[in-house]
Amino acid sequence: MKGLQAALLGSTGAVGQRYVSMLSAHPSIRLEVLMGGRSAGERYGKAARWLQAGGVPDEAASKKVLTSDPRNAEGCDVVFSALPAEAAAALEPKFAKSGLCVISEASAHRMDRDVPLVIPEVNPGHLALLETQKKRRGWRGSLVATPNCTATGLAMVMKPLLDDFQLDRAVVTTMQAVSGAGFPGVPSLLITENVIPYIKNEEEKVAVESKKILGTLADGGVAGSNVEVAISCNRVPVIDGHLETFYGEFAREVEPDGVKDSLSAFRGLPQKLRLPSAPERPIIVRDEPDRPQPRLDRLSGSVAGMSVVVGRVRRGLGNNSVQLTLVSHNTIRGAAGTAILTAELMEKQGHLGR
Ligand SMILES: NC(=O)c1ccc[n+]([C@@H]2O[C@H](COP(=O)([O-])OP(=O)(O)OC[C@H]3O[C@@H](n4cnc5c(N)ncnc54)[C@H](OP(=O)(O)O)[C@@H]3O)[C@@H](O)[C@H]2O)c1
Known part of the structure; x- marks a missing residue:
């Protein structure tokens, strides 16, 4: 540069x-x-x-x-x-x-x-x-x-799942860090020892933004992707790092191991161009049963905080679905x-x- x-x-x-x-x-x-x-x-x-x-x-x-x-x-x-x-x-x-x-x-x-x-x-x-x-x-x-910030980690994970397995729809629940609300943000008396099951306008934003990000150029704008997202957003007492649980349904059969391979292999133009802030692996898949966690995983990647960390990849309710958990740093990858x-x-x- x-x-x-x-x-x-x-x-x-x-x-x-x-x-x-x-x-x-x-x-x-x-x-x-x-x-x-x-x-x-x-x-x-x-x-x-x-x-x-x-x-x-x-x-x-x-x-x-x-x-x-x-x-x-x-x-x-x-x-x-x-x-x-x-x-x-x-x-x-x-x-x-x-x-x-x-x-x-x-x-x-x-x-x-x-x-x-x-x-x-x-x-x-x-x-x-x-x-x-x-x-x-x-x-x-x-x-x-x-x-x-929530849509960013989610869209990064949905992109290879759409391309490789025709993701149809997703149900997502978030546990979002307090830094996502800026400063001074959520009062300590509301968030300490608590979870707040509402973040104003967040669910609407994530649903429509995901469609636009994953959509295709058409007529001087973007034709939104057909993928449907139902999402529940929660604020939790974590300083940085949004955790999202994800349930995805596909047009065809999927194997959890195939999903892991697809996510691990995902690369984009920034990796090809070796841009300074591009992490070598945009998505890191972990196999431990209790990862990813915000405190342990939010700064992951060859460029700290730029990789989304996925874990708990497993079958959902039948052969056409998977479940997984992701963590992404809300002020780094998400902003x-x-x-x-x-x-x-x-x-x-x-x-x-x-
Ligand atoms: N926090 C996250 O994780 C996150 C992630 C993605 C996107 N975002 C988005 O990023 C933006 C900033 O979020 P934040 O969390 O950093 O907010 P914030 O902590 O409330 O900071 C707001 C900043 O904007 C300035 N500002 C406020 N009103 C202004 C005005 N009328 N004219 C000029 N400057 C003004 C403030 O300056 P003064 O202090 O000098 O007034 C301050 O520097 C928001 O749109 C938010 O939705 C946040």
């Missing part, structure tokens, strides 16, 4: 901090501009209530948090956005219109017809929508979205990591640049 200059919207939040720490060690993306809301004007080291081990990286700590104005990102090759949905709805199009390439974590534009919703291993071809987007909107820049990998792919394909 030739090297990219990046700006970050929502830099002080839970996901913003993940970007700051991941990019501080990135070989070719340099985080030049940190932007915020209420914290604009302060030094990042003071403004960010740092949630990760190891402290704020020195270079970021001394930077001033700037207002979320496209002029502050002028000259950057890419703008990562970790804004809440409402702020993203208003701000991201302004950045794209001004000529900047935005990669967003927010739900605001994920389902827009001409916005690619990308997991680089699963649907890199959806980036072709950017041509239509530029023409339709008259933007000099562009807007790409990354999926909801900053996938967006950074998307930027690496876009750079390689000539979609980024000043």
